[in-house]
Amino acid sequence: MTQTLTKSEATSARIIAAAKRLFVASNYADVTTDMIAKAADVTKGGLYHHFPSKERLYVSMMLDDLERKRLLFERSTTSRGSCRDRLVQLTRDFLELPHEERELTRLVRRDINAFSGRERDRLVRAYQRALPEQVETIISQGIRNGELAPGDARILSWSFVALVEVVIGDYADHVYGSAQARLGHVVDLFFDGAAALPTGGTQ
Amino acid sequence: MTQTLTKSEATSARIIAAAKRLFVASNYADVTTDMIAKAADVTKGGLYHHFPSKERLYVSMMLDDLERKRLLFERSTTSRGSCRDRLVQLTRDFLELPHEERELTRLVRRDINAFSGRERDRLVRAYQRALPEQVETIISQGIRNGELAPGDARILSWSFVALVEVVIGDYADHVYGSAQARLGHVVDLFFDGAAALPTGGTQ
């Protein structure tokens, strides 16, 4: 039943897959509907039979990706290890994704200015919440069980995500070793800080 | 003597100012040369008298901004306070910039896919180094004088910049209080980490 994709569904999926490849490699404006159609082995007419506009195709592609990631990260969010272990696990899951899937996460921030109005808001809100909210769940529990210092879980989550995005980004590759090594550094920094000594003293 | 070229320079500056406003508000492809010309109160012909192409105009705009920021941050880079104070100072200087000037820093990451080849590399390299390198100078000194734990200055700098970018970003405004308040949190996190207790013990 889930097995039997109708012909229509299969074509839609093929178009979305092609769009992912192309939108990751270039930017919204430079990817033409002809290119997507050709890469998906349909014509432009066929593409427009399945999607009403380029913009809606982009949004469909993003929401599709979002749902996949939500499922992927659910394991880390609901598991029972320490806060630290679970954050490492979640980040490692992300790191192990193929390059294209990782890049998709950054697409919204990159292409967001190509959109406007309702569609834009929908996309931003959905995507900004995807990763940060799952991280926040983990961090809130870390605070509650005393593993993390009391504080605002939300800003901590955003900080953690910011650090991870630096680790993940390709532009960091030529700056500092492997992504795995950087992951270790970033997690250490997040938990223990950069100061030389446990500040001790007046506290 | 500088007077002689003043008219031309004034027009160029007006065009660059208009371009900044528009490119920050939208993305590279959606800002037309006609829009820039109109906003700068010249015609397209006039614009092309001063800049040979839209791409080169964009690059000029970016390099202009880069130089302003370099000068602005020099104070923090060369002053004598503690590492922590200087990082706070530098970040505060950045926070006090008008919105548009702050956003420009994120433009490169946003629009980078609109370019290719030599121009692209030049821009990326110049911009990636602008803030991180000045931060790295401060952090290296912090490590040398024992204020920070020994480690890789570069990844620490990138991490700090990543945290600041999250603090600065408008999208964070509706998530957590004022930018100034977030700045405090982020600096604390960077130096002391999020763990509940000074890990102490075995060290």
Add this chain to the structure above:
DNA sequence: AGTAAAACCGACCGGTCAGTCGGTCGGTAA
């Protein structure tokens, strides 16, 4: 004032691209 050069104008061109539309084709139900 006279003049050459720089600054500026705006109609125009070549090309691109999202989206359209009349039509084809293979399956399927009656």
Add this chain to the structure above:
DNA sequence: TTACCGACCGACTGACCGGTCGGTTTTACT
């Protein structure tokens, strides 16, 4: 066999945009 329908095709269009160019105005300097 016929009638129908969704999937798909691909030539076409209308709007737009970066860049050009011949011509006009302004500036700077004698």
